[in-house]
Amino acid sequence: MLVVGAGVIGLTCAIRLVEAGHRVDVVAAEMPVETTSSVAAALWYPYRALPQDRVTAWSAASYDVFRELAQDPATGVAMRTGTELLRESQPDPWWAGAVPDLTHATDLPGYAGGWRFTAPVAEMQVHLAWLARRLEQLGGTLTRTRLDRLPEGEDLVVNASGLGAEGLAEDPTMSPVRGQVVVVEQVGLEQWWLDPGATGGPTYVVPRSRDIVLGGTDQPGERDRTPDPAVAEDILARAKALVPALAGARVLRHAVGLRPVRPQVRVERVGDVIHCYGHGGAGMTLSWGCAAEVVELA
Template sequence: MIVVGGGVVGLTTAVVLAEGGRRVRVWTREPVERTTSAVAGALWWPYRIEPERLVGDWALTSLVVYEELARRPERTGVRMVDGVHLGIRPADLGPWAARVPELRATDDGDGVRARLPLVDMPVHLVWLRERLTAAGGVVEERTVADLAAVPAAVVVNCTGLGARALVPDPAVRPVRGQLVVVENPGITTWFTSVDDPAGDSAYFFPQPGGLILGGTARPDEWSLEPDPRIAEEIVARCAAVRPEIAGARVLGHRVGLRPTRPAVRLEHGTLPGGRTLVHNYGHGGAGVTVAWGCAREAAGLADT
């Protein structure tokens, strides 16, 4: 069995398959540390992902796993952190929200408070790779141009934005996100605000390597080069919430392309010769949030 794609969705799917007794290889175009997943801010939250009727269960399945992994944050990269989503009310959320421990309205009613998983992605991706290896799996750097040419009885397609050309699936589109990493001036909680019509927002996540500031959500933009003007605007929006951010030393810039789709594609298909193909892509800005739920469903499809 070969899983194509070495981001958080691909690695998590491979772990579930390998720990279920399957012999698994992951083919990834780039090292896991350089995938789109590696630059994610990575707060657990169903963000820019559909369909809503399925996302809740996938997300809650993943939440249970992350709560367990948070007992070993140095090893797994997962911590449980308090914070506020401004501009959201509990009534705006789906049924899944009632099952999130400690999620409640803020005192002024302008947002929700919650204690949620915050994932240090560079650490977490390496941990996933090591967990896969411990289960007998292998990660190989390979470029795939044709899913039908992958030499396996079961192929699991977790290529994210790459599915646009590989499947091909024109419904997969990039939504460009830009982040700024600054020296943390002592902030210990996360914060997000809802997007404005332009797709820009203010959010910050305290990670071990610095405070991650965001962000942007620009559809159909492909550039991976940080825009200095956008970076300045991100810092200014975050500093309007926490003024101490304004003087924080900038440590770096990140850009990632979220693989959005009208709905996640998680389904069974076939390849020439009657071989099994499982699609698991199109998770938008919530790949981390639903990774374990989608992985378990994909593993079930691989056995049908």
């Protein structure tokens, strides 16, 4: 069986398929650390992904797997408490059933309220490397190849090509949503913060073991992968306003990724092809749940 794509979706699908007894070769134009997945913050959060019922179920399934993985630091996964700030009062989020400990925060001056919960955070450079190692340990292979079309004549092909599905699946409903982040040094921060309604773009602060990811932007249709210095300044200003402890934090690097957005995430078998792409701003969040469904479809 061939899996096309070595981002978080292709690798998790490949691992679950090998574990289920299939022989799996992964082919990808970009290796794991070069993918959009490696840019992700990557906080467990169902963002820019629909439909609500399937996304909630996939997210809940992934949450459980990440909680297990967090027992082993080598996976790059940690469970972290954090707060989403609300500028207007809102009912509980549609995906509330996927997190075990969502509570209402009332101690947020200047905000109408907030939600506090524990979420998995995956340090993607570490997590993707761990996934790739795990795949190889299980006997799977990973080869760099750019495909012009999905191969025919294989017994089964999993299309986990992210935004590449625009061409490989000839899917005109796919579109990029550009996200820019700034990575700064760790300054002793343990909790994540998210202000989705901030002026200038969704603002988030996601601490990891040795650094902190600050975001972000949400720019539909933009394909430029070069970090914009003015946008970086704005992200830093927004993040520091949100978390004053970031004031003196040294900037380590800048990154841009193009979220593979689709009106609905596609997990579907058509003949000998299983499509699994269009995870929008939630590829890490949905990964293990979608991989389990791909195994069922196989």
